[in-house]
Amino acid sequence: MFVESHITSVRLAHTRRITVRSLLFVLLLFVGSLVSAEVAIGQVVADSVLTTEEAGHVDEADDHAEPADDGHQDADHDGAAGHGDDGHGPIPPLWLVIPFAVLLIMIATGPLFFAHHWHHHYPKYAIALGAIVAGYYIFGLHSPTPVVHAIQEYIAFIALVASLFIAASGIYVKVNAKGVPLTNVVLLFCASVIANFIATTGAAMLFIRCYMRLNTNRIRPYHIVFFIFLVANVGGALTPIGDPPLFLGFLRGVPFFWTLAHVWYIWLPTTILLLIIFFVIDSRNKERAPDPDPNLPTLEIEGSSSFIWILVIIVSVFIDPNVLSWVPQLHFGSVHLPFGIREIIMLTVAFLAFKTANQSCLERNDFNFEPIREVGWLFLGIFATMQPALANIAAFAETNADSLTIGMFYWGTGALSGILDNAPTYLNFLSAAMGKFGMDVGSPDAVASFANDMVNSGPYLQAISVAAVFFGAMSYIGNAPNFMVKAIAESNGIETPSFMGYIVKYSLTILLPVYLLVYVVFFSGWVL
Numbered sequence: 001m002f003v004e005s006h007i008t009s010v011r012l013a014h015t016r017r018i019t020v021r022s023l024l025f026v027l028l029l030f031v032g033s034l035v036s037a038e039v040a041i042g043q044v045v046a047d048s049v050l051t052t053e054e055a056g057h058v059d060e061a062d063d064h065a066e067p068a069d070d071g072h073q074d075a076d077h078d079g080a081a082g083h084g085d086d087g088h089g090p091i092p093p094l095w096l097v098i099p100f101a102v103l104l105i106m107i108a109t110g111p112l113f114f115a116h117h118w119h120h121h122y123p124k125y126a127i128a129l130g131a132i133v134a135g136y137y138i139f140g141l142h143s144p145t146p147v148v149h150a151i152q153e154y155i156a157f158i159a160l161v162a163s164l165f166i167a168a169s170g171i172y173v174k175v176n177a178k179g180v181p182l183t184n185v186v187l188l189f190c191a192s193v194i195a196n197f198i199a200t201t202g203a204a205m206l207f208i209r210c211y212m213r214l215n216t217n218r219i220r221p222y223h224i225v226f227f228i229f230l231v232a233n234v235g236g237a238l239t240p241i242g243d244p245p246l247f248l249g250f251l252r253g254v255p256f257f258w259t260l261a262h263v264w265y266i267w268l269p270t271t272i273l274l275l276i277i278f279f280v281i282d283s284r285n286k287e288r289a290p291d292p293d294p295n296l297p298t299l300e301i302e303g304s305s306s307f308i309w310i311l312v313i314i315v316s317v318f319i320d321p322n323v324l325s326w327v328p329q330l331h332f333g334s335v336h337l338p339f340g341i342r343e344i345i346m347l348t349v350a351f352l353a354f355k356t357a358n359q360s361c362l363e364r365n366d367f368n369f370e371p372i373r374e375v376g377w378l379f380l381g382i383f384a385t386m387q388p389a390l391a392n393i394a395a396f397a398e399t400n401a402d403s404l405t406i407g408m409f410y411w412g413t414g415a416l417s418g419i420l421d422n423a424p425t426y427l428n429f430l431s432a433a434m435g436k437f438g439m440d441v442g443s444p445d446a447v448a449s450f451a452n453d454m455v456n457s458g459p460y461l462q463a464i465s466v467a468a469v470f471f472g473a474m475s476y477i478g479n480a481p482n483f484m485v486k487a488i489a490e491s492n493g494i495e496t497p498s499f500m501g502y503i504v505k506y507s508l509t510i511l512l513p514v515y516l517l518v519y520v521v522f523f524s525g526w527v528l
Helices: 002-061 070-081 094-113 115-140 145-169 181-214 221-230 244-252 258-283 306-316 341-356 359-364 370-385 387-399 406-417 422-436 444-452 458-474 480-491 499-523
Strands: 172-175 299-302
Touching: 094 115, 094 370, 094 387, 094 499, 115 145, 115 370, 115 387, 145 181, 145 306, 145 341, 145 370, 145 387, 145 480, 172 181, 172 359, 181 221, 181 258, 181 306, 181 480, 221 258, 221 480, 221 499, 244 422, 244 444, 244 458, 258 458, 258 499, 299 359, 306 341, 370 387, 370 480, 387 422, 406 422, 406 458, 406 499, 422 444, 422 458, 444 458, 458 499
Parallel strands: none
Antiparallel strands: 172 299
């Protein structure tokens, strides 16, 4: 026992050193990218000012010059600037989506065909592909704003995921029951409900190890898949805390309880249907889990003090200038930092939660930093490379908003939420839907009016909200905790489906028919 404890301590110390080096490298990468982007922004602004001044001098020198063709000038400006009025510069060419596609293909094939090489070098591929896109934005399009936004979004993402991962790992939850289909259904349902209070990431980190222990000797890949379906995605559709897209909507002006009032009757039958499918599949598993210990309580929780850290993280989500006007933006000299007080609190909590965690709970949870390391590097590349795809999608949605129906918004938001980050996808389609009704997504009052008009515009928001959350389960990268759950399971020696195996065997055959049924009943107009 002493030897095992010593080995575990050595492993934790080693992973500490690895993680510190990784975090320092990522920090340097962020700072370098930010400085480059800020310098580029400054140069673009300076060039713009210089051009304006030169134009002014020309006008003064030639008061009798012929006026320019306004229509031609405006057309040139629109063609060159694209989304220039929102600071994002020109729409990137479609070929710039190639690095994102390459990264997805490598994530799908690497563990299957060149696992050893992939495991050792995937950070390099993620950084290289992300650097190609960032470099083209900064030096090719002279539009560094999307790079800065990608850095901001990534830091917010990794701060939340890492802090909840570490804080939840300090809590040991054991259900002293037999791992049978009914017990699993109850646990999955309870965890799905709790996801609306501590976010899908928090619920996934809190329950995944307990769920795996409950099914000792009988756990199969489908157990992990349905956990991702329910706890990491569909479960969090009822509140803005549950899933990042809904929180973005709340920041924009969607009333806090709007999703609970208008999504629960879609959430509940969808959750029940997925649980029924799981129960049928799990009932065919004839392997037996260990019997419960009659001398122990049904529910055992150790390290409950770590719940305080989880509460601090959840509260800090709302420490945002868009929610609380007194929250300041952070600057270093003239440079606007790509993070705020919220991210500082979350990363501080991550450090304190690890330092104060019950070491026995960490050991019993088989805690190590490899899952968050893998998620951190891969999503660094994903956030960088997906920007061109999002920009082109936003441009298409805005241009064709008038012809898009509720069904198109549902399937469009859903399809893209499965392979892109569902938060910006939600926001892009929300902007397009509001544009369809002549409303501005930048106005909180307009967003609230759009949401509350359930006769005309509200159903569009309902379709976008449901699709963004539900379809996040279609792939490992559709939502933040998906890949984390996969990584935790694999680090505990549990087999999980490959990237394409997950999509082909489970998403397309199980989720897609369920989501089609949701569309037919709630959004097609054929039933309700």
